[in-house]
Amino acid sequence: MSGGDLPLPLPWLGVVGEVPSLDGPSLAHTPAPVVIAKDLVAPAAAVAPPVAAPIARSATGVVERARNWWREKRKPHKRPGSGIPARKIIVALRNSRRVSQFSFLFLFLFLLVRTEFRGSFSGGATVRMPYPVEGFLLADPFVALMTFLSSHTVYRSLWWSVGMVAVTVVFGRVFCGWICPFGTLHHFFAWLFPNPKSGTGGARRVRANMTHPYQNVKYYLLGAFLVAAVCGSAIGGLFDPICISVRAIGLAVLPAISYVTGRGLDQVSQTNIHLFQQGSDVTRDALVATVLQPKQYFFHQTWVIGGLLFAVLLANRWIPRFWCRALCPLGATLGLIARHALFGMEKDHSKCTDCNLCLVDCQGADSPQGGVKWKQDECHMCLNCETACPEDVIKFRFLPNRRSATLAQDGMDRRKVLVAAATGAAVLPLARASDTLDSNYYDRLIRPPGSVPEREFMERCIRCAECMKVCPNNALHPALLESGIEGLWTPILIPRIGYCEPTCVLCGQVCPTGAIQKITEEQKLGNPVRHVEPIKIGTAFYDQGRCLPWSMATPCIVCEEFCPTSPKAIWVEEVDVPDRNGHMVHVQRPHVDPQLCIGCGACEKVCPVQDRPAVYVTSVGESRSRTNVILLETTNYNRS
């Protein structure tokens, strides 16, 4: 309205309907001037009350503007260049890709939230997950390949990943563009960060989405991880996108959300206003019944895991889908398979006008533009390029013509591949020559029940954190350096935070790679009738100087009360001891029977000596090890 030189049309001065609109033809047909004119006529004729007029007028103005905005929005965007519209099938496929991404992200989050035991009135005495909550990991070819190379087996449902390989052979990396929940998160953040409305946004995005050499890094990483796997370490799980999603969202994001909502609603409760308190209770009940857990979960060192997720999502600010393009070893695995996929892009280079519209929303940075070779192994099959192309250059089809859209040489440096492989091979001896595994075993390295021996555990554990998420007592935690650098974020049991629930076998059930075997309740608890030995994960010890009955003439034995074995591994000695005044106090002094103790840590969890408990569990005596034992009768080198 600042234009002073051009007088604005004043509708009420002219004849209604004859004033040409300056806003273009679409406005000329709107009934707006008519209404305004009526409003002005009305007070003069004293028909309508005078107050109603301005209200009606402003309301019509809003409706008017909304309608115009809607019409503008519905008008088909004029495509630049020749303006050839995208094929309907491609637009439909692009839309289905969006639906698919959303659905799979939702499915992933749903399964993650359901990776817990809540109990139900319909459940019986046997507790299992009703469906495979770890499904995404089972369909992960990188996990399958890595653990196959390290353990020479394909553990149970990991064969699902063959299905994903088949899909990739036909359609290319659709997993990355259509399914991967971590990829969808990156897609979303990459869309969120570079503001498309900023002046140079388009050019910046075109530059960012061109193929860069850093995209080869993921292949070097893949090489290093696979060689490390051959040498016996599944350390590549640290970089698997599904593992990261479960680990970071399950152990960091969800507990953090729980913490924030809990504190917030506590504040609301403390207002002491009844209505607010009730609202807070209802909200909390609803959240606990759906997404959050009934108690706050805490995880060892989880800020590192959460911080890394934050960092890698933030990286999208500078390089869109930095993770997927540069680091993802699963993407690299699928890329290697996708090189010869049946479905692919065909380019008519002669028609290309170098408008670069295809690059604005390119996800994989796979060179869709004309004049260069398309990199099929980088393409996420998002179909944004063909939807955007106004010149009929790009066409996706089965068995594309390789002459116009040639499979690119990957430009990888053979020397660098060798360096990567050597790095992978070097990881293991360096880690194992450190003292942690064979010589100076950390006494608190308590593995979940049903875990395989430590070396095999390293071959199988992909650090996906499913076991930690499912543990009902918050007992399992990502290790930092407890089992050496090689064991980063593998599960350890910290009894002080939570003990191992004796009848629970859920960690083994959700473990996708068999690092924790799928045991039954009978195998875990033992059955003397059928001569089944219980599975021990450690042994409890007393710190008598801190124990109330042992050193402070005070009755206690909560440890004995919670000891779940039958007969109890903790037995008590009835004694009368003098207090400092010489009065005799009757106390029960607890002792551990190492034959019966299963190391569940219930005693350590409930010991009232708060900071450093008077009873604690160490890993010695664990069933899985033939050497980490105390008693002669359990030392059996011939035991399988």
Added chain:
Amino acid sequence: MIRGGKSLAVLGAAGLTAKLAFDRGGWDLGASTGVREVRDYHRSDRGGPSDFVVARGTATTAPTALVEQALAALGGMGRFISRGDIVVVKPNIGWDRTPLQAANTNPEVVAAVVRMALDSGARKVIVTDASCNDPGRCFQRSGIWAKAHRAGAEVVLPAEHKFRSMRLGGEVLDEWPVYRTLIEADKVINCPVAKHHNLAKYTAAMKNWYGTLGGRRNRLHQSIDVSIADLATFMRPTLTVVDGIRVMMRNGPQGGNIDDTQRMNTVLASIDQVAIDAFGCTLIGQRPENLPYLRMGQERHLGTMQWQTLRPREVAVLDDGSVERRALWVPEGEDPAAVAFALNHARRPMVIT
């Protein structure tokens, strides 16, 4: 002028905040204040023919029948429950154990109490407990969730936010987080299981109130008898129904082995939580004098250890389903505990005529 006004406003706001949120400091900031709280749900008792009932059956008697007979002998559930009441039934769902291991209340007993409360016109019956092991497992594997749900109860699992700090003002328990679901009710029915406890020797009714507390309950054991008495002082139920269908005789309170349990086919019901424990301890061969918390309860006027003063009645459900009822009577000069023991350990339901 405007700038001056703004500075004055900032200064005023800062001063006001400092005035309102002034903290004098000092050491005993966290000390509890306020009046001592007591939850007495027993006030609306209409009275009945008896205040203490022992119902005994045989191995084939359904627990439901025993509960029904016991309540009938007390004067019916209608004596305790009014139309429109919100009733909380508090079983022992402390442990991840199955019904055969008898560490939790028998699910049939809980379901029977729920059904009878609903039949007496209760608007809502809530079944809940603050478990020791993972609550989901305890509620599901004890069978109580299924049975109580089918009987029409609302089964509520404990969650952190359902506890609120309260002033109990007991001898050892001053301020503790209390499970709100349990105390936000019109009537509370205590429904424990009788069992051995290695520290407290025998536990049922009074010790069941451990389930009202959150926080680190493990410290209560240093003075377990006073803690039990403190809790029973705080919670005074409308009615207590003790499950003695299968009783854990040793390795309590958790057990884990069916060999530790014995089938006793008994249900006790009373308005007096001290008397019912004084009688019940003979189920596992204990004597009331050995349980200091009973004496404390009596001294605090929570009830009486002399169950024979409560017009006790015995109901025997025989194999053929017939029911025999009689007044329980302790002969002059005889030890009530010995009489109770003889009653509890008779091989068959005994009716002395």
